[in-house]
Amino acid sequence: MTDDRDEGLEQRRAQLGAELANKRAAVREGERGEVRAEESRKGYAQAMKLSSEFIAAIIVGAVLGYVLDRFLGTTPWGMIILLLLGFCAGVLNVLRSAGKVVTPEPQGREPGKK
Template sequence: MTDDRDESLEERRAQLGAELASRRAAVREGERGEVRAEVSRKGYAQAMKISSEFIAAIIVGAVLGYVFDRFVGTAPWGMIILLLLGFCAGVLNILRSAGEVATPKPGAPDDEK
């Protein structure tokens, strides 16, 4: 009787151990999926930030060019030039965000001196 009881306890312990291992593996897989989703969300957020900065730079250049043309009367040259400057500023912002161009630090010594 004690042998049957010990055997059934051992079988039950083995079953519980196997079930616990499978649940731990499922939890680990779920955590990996959450980490991948978090990385994906961060990438999406950065892409939205960069694209909105680029579009804002172009719009600001166009608006400033339009206002400049209205007051000075140089239509369409002010808008064309400031629109191109806004585009260049947008590209520079993208390169800075991507880490390709270092941001200037105020008070840093120049290499030419």
């Protein structure tokens, strides 16, 4: 009778071990999915940041050009020039944020020191 009981306990332990291994595998797969989702969210956040910087620079250039034209009466040249400068500034900001262009060091500082 104790042999039957020991066999039953061994079978039950083996069954529980298999179920535990399946649960652990499912948890690991879920963690991998979370990591992928986190990377995707970071990408979307970076895209939103870059696009907002670009659009903001263009809008600021257009508004300043409009204000300059209204006060100086140079319609439409102030808006055209400052809109183009805003576009250039937006492109430069995007390139700096993306790491394609290095931000200039202030004068009087040695490179590599903070």
